Amino acid sequence: MELLITAAAQIATPLTIVCIICGTIVGVVVGVLPGLGSVIGLTMALPFTFSLPQIPSIALMLGVYCGSVYGGSITAIILNTPGTPQAAATALEGFPMARRGDADLALGWVTVASTLGGLFSVAIFIIAGPSLAALSLQFTPVEYFALGLFAMTCIAGVSSGQMAKGLVSGGIGLMLAAIGVDPVTGDMRYTFGSFQLSAGIALIPVIVGIFAYSEMFLRVLNLDGDKPDPAEMRVGFRVPPWREWRIRLGMLLRGSMIGSFVGALPGTGAATAAFIAYSEARRTSKRQENFGKGEPDGLVACESANNAVTGSALVPTLALGIPGDPVTAVMLGALVVQGIAPGPQLFANHLDLIYAIFLCLILVNLVMFATGALGASLFTRILRIPEPILIGLILIISTVGAYGVNGSTFDIWVAFAAGVGGALLRYLSYPLAPIVIGMVLGPTIEMSLRQGLILTDGNVLAFLERPIALALFAVTAAILLWPLLRSRFRRSG
Numbered sequence: 172m173e174l175l176i177t178a179a180a181q182i183a184t185p186l187t188i189v190c191i192i193c194g195t196i197v198g199v200v201v202g203v204l205p206g207l208g209s210v211i212g213l214t215m216a217l218p219f220t221f222s223l224p225q226i227p228s229i230a231l232m233l234g235v236y237c238g239s240v241y242g243g244s245i246t247a248i249i250l251n252t253p254g255t256p257q258a259a260a261t262a263l264e265g266f267p268m269a270r271r272g273d274a275d276l277a278l279g280w281v282t283v284a285s286t287l288g289g290l291f292s293v294a295i296f297i298i299a300g301p302s303l304a305a306l307s308l309q310f311t312p313v314e315y316f317a318l319g320l321f322a323m324t325c326i327a328g329v330s331s332g333q334m335a336k337g338l339v340s341g342g343i344g345l346m347l348a349a350i351g352v353d354p355v356t357g358d359m360r361y362t363f364g365s366f367q368l369s370a371g372i373a374l375i376p377v378i379v380g381i382f383a384y385s386e387m388f389l390r391v392l393n394l395d396g397d398k399p400d401p402a403e404m405r406v407g408f409r410v411p412p413w414r415e416w417r418i419r420l421g422m423l424l425r426g427s428m429i430g431s432f433v434g435a436l437p438g439t440g441a442a443t444a445a446f447i448a449y450s451e452a453r454r455t456s457k458r459q460e461n462f463g464k465g466e467p468d469g470l471v472a473c474e475s476a477n478n479a480v481t482g483s484a485l486v487p488t489l490a491l492g493i494p495g496d497p498v499t500a501v502m503l504g505a506l507v508v509q510g511i512a513p514g515p516q517l518f519a520n521h522l523d524l525i526y527a528i529f530l531c532l533i534l535v536n537l538v539m540f541a542t543g544a545l546g547a548s549l550f551t552r553i554l555r556i557p558e559p560i561l562i563g564l565i566l567i568i569s570t571v572g573a574y575g576v577n578g579s580t581f582d583i584w585v586a587f588a589a590g591v592g593g594a595l596l597r598y599l600s601y602p603l604a605p606i607v608i609g610m611v612l613g614p615t616i617e618m619s620l621r622q623g624l625i626l627t628d629g630n631v632l633a634f635l636e637r638p639i640a641l642a643l644f645a646v647t648a649a650i651l652l653w654p655l656l657r658s659r660f661r662r663s664g
Contacts, residue, residue, distance in 0.1 A: 178526035181226050182534070190227040191531060194234020195538040199546070201235065202242020202254045204572060209239040209255065211575070213501040225509045225524075230531045232505050236498060237481045237535045240441055241285045241543065244474060248277045250565055252383035256374055257441035257480075259607045260449040260473035262382060268465030275409040275547060280470045282543035283410060284423060288475030289536040291427035292434065292482030297529055310436055312622035313634050317643035318436070319616035322447050324650050326605045336601045344609020347372045354614070355621050367581040374610050376573040376586040381603045383569040384590020387562045389597060408547030411467065419471050422452055426472040430479025435486045441477035442611045446604075448476030454650070482532055489513050489525070 181187070194216065201212035212235045220228035243255030248265035261281060268277040310318075326341040350361045351371030362368040416423075426448040433444035452472035453462050462469055488499040489506075506513055511524065556564070573586035593603055627633035635641050 177523050178530055181523070181527050182230065182530050184227075186224070187227045187230050187531075188534075190223070190231040191234050191534050192538055194231040195238040195535055196234075196542055198235040198238020198240075199242035199245075199539070199542050200238075202239035202258075203245050204254060204568065209236055209498045210501060212236075212239045213498065213505075217501065217505055220505050220509070225511070226527055226531075228505065228509055229528060230535075232502055233528070233531050234535050234538070236502065237289060237478070237532070238539055238542070240478055240481055241282070241474075241539050244281045244285070245278065245543075247382075248281065249274060250383065251386045252565065252569060253378055255441075256378060256607070256611060257445045257477040259378060259382070259442065259604065260445040260477075261470060263449065263463065263473075263604055264466050264469035267463065268467075268470075271465060273465065276411060277465070277470065278408055278543065278547045279410045280467050281474045282408070282540055282547075283416075284426070284471045284474040285478040285543075286536050286540040287423060288427045288430055288478040289481055289539070290533065291424075291475070292431045292479040293529055293532045293536070295431040295479075296482045296486060296532070309639060311637070312619040312626060313637050313640045314643070315436075315619035316616060316623050316634070317640040317647070319612050319619060321643050321647045321650075322443050322612050323608065323616070324450060324647055326608055333600065333602065336599075337605050340596065340601050340603065341605035341609045344606040344611075345613045346609075347377065347606070348610045348613030349617070354618050367579070370577075372585060372610075373577060373582055374607075376582040377589045377610060378607060379569045379573045380586035380589025381593030381596075381606060383565055384586060385593030385597055385603070387566055387569075388590055388594040390558065390562055392594075408544045415467065419468060422456070422468050422471045423475050425451060425455075426475035427479045430476035431483040433476070434480030434483035441480040441484075442607075443615075444480050445473040445477040446608050446611070448472040478536075485528070489528070 182191075197216070198209075198212055201215075202209075213232060216231055216235045220231060223231065239255065240257060243253055243258030244261040244265065245254065247253040247258040247262035248269050251262050251266040253259045253262050265277045265281065268274070323341070326337050346361075348371075350368055352358070352369060353360055359369055429448045429451065430441070430444040433447065434441070449469055449472050452468050453459060456462070456466070456468045458466055458468055484499050485502070488503055503513060511521075569586065570583055573582045574580065593606075596603060623634060624631070635644065
């Protein structure tokens with residue numbers, strides 16, 4: 172208790188509070204703008220930490236981190252343009268809800284779910300931080316390969332009713348992820364002599380293209396169905412009533428647990444957690460027929476999952492000194508600059524600092540909720556802009572986002588090509604989410620498979636000798652085979 176009081180006194184200073192508020196607001200804005208994302212936001216904030224004391228600098232970085240993860244969902248809902256890769260799953264249900272005039276309600280669902288998911292991960296961080304860190308050490312490339320295959324079952328979840336087309340889209344994503352330098356041999360793959368393709372296809376320009384550009388192209392061609400009357404678009408922020416939340420508490424808890432578990436594993440990330448949670452929600456929901464039409468179950472699942480990653484992702488970073496992804500790598504750099512040495516001794520010798528980080532995360536999530544609630548009126552008013560002007564603004568913002576990833580005009584052409592291809596696929600009723608799933612998971616699956624084969628001297632059956640991997644393989648097989656077995660049971664019964 173004394174350490175907790177000391178930590179509270181450390182963050183209850185005007186400078187720390189200002190850093191939390193400013194960092195969270197900046198993070199939300201960074202997340203809203205397509206193409207920026209958490210890494211760029213943290214990189215921009217990093218120089219400011221050099222002149223700040225230890226606790227305020229950590230508070231600033233945590234605010235940018237958590238705010239950017241949440242902010243990506245706003246444009247995913249309003250414009251069908253995920254600001255960050257992890258918000259791609261949010262667009263599947265959020266944008267249809269906005270299209271029918273319930274953008275204020277969609278923002279209410281994601282803001283509350285994001286806040287509760289983030290707070291849940293803080294609780295997990297406090298209670299089970301060292302245990303999760305120890306578990307993450309048990310993951311070798313074999314386990315990561317098994318986890319990647321399990322995550323690929325998301326394609327089945329988001330392709331319900333059009334499985335063949337979903338598999339084709341997933342294959343396109345995997346093919347795009349394979350372009351560039353072979354991670355093991357260093358050979359060039361599918362570059363066709365192009366220097367620009369040697370670096371591979373970046374994820375953000377593809378997301379911008381298949382979601383934002385394709386949406387705008389279809390609107391221009393008037394091929395994407397009827398449009399709601401802008402006057403009927405409710406602006407503001409509307410929290411769903413308790414009776415709606417009560418029937419979705421299980422979905423919220425499940426999504427938060429998935430995000431906390433996936434976040435604690437180095438090398439995974441919020442996008443993987445969001446798609447796994449969305450797929451699980453679609454599989455288990457009692458309202459499966461509403462998915463794809465604006466079902467809150469999907470919003471609650473994916474938003475609680477991707478925000479639960481923020482707290483648990485710090486577990487391997489702080490407890491082991493292992494940055495799980497580029498985001499936590501930047502965070503690790505900021506901690507080292509402040510004289511903090513992440514590792515097993517941190518929890519033993521600097522528990523007051525750990526408690527201060529806990530409390531900062533709690534405040535950041537509360538400020539994130541206030542930012543979403545107060546800024547929702549501005550965000551939702553975008554829908555009332557005349558459509559020709561709105562299309563032009565979205566194309567400009569999206570183009571800047573695609574360019575900003577690497578500062579390359581080649582990425583603009585990638586986004587344009589992805590937009591044309593995405594519009595064609597949407598017109599032919601091919602789901603687009605599997606493309607993103609394939610691109611997100613493809614590199615992890617390939618690298619872990621090849622590393623696992625090296626460790627086992629090419630013996631694939633040796634993968635089944637590891638208990639965690641065997642359990643993940645079994646769950647994957649059960650999910651894929653269950654629909655077939657269920658229909659057979661029904662016929663025999």
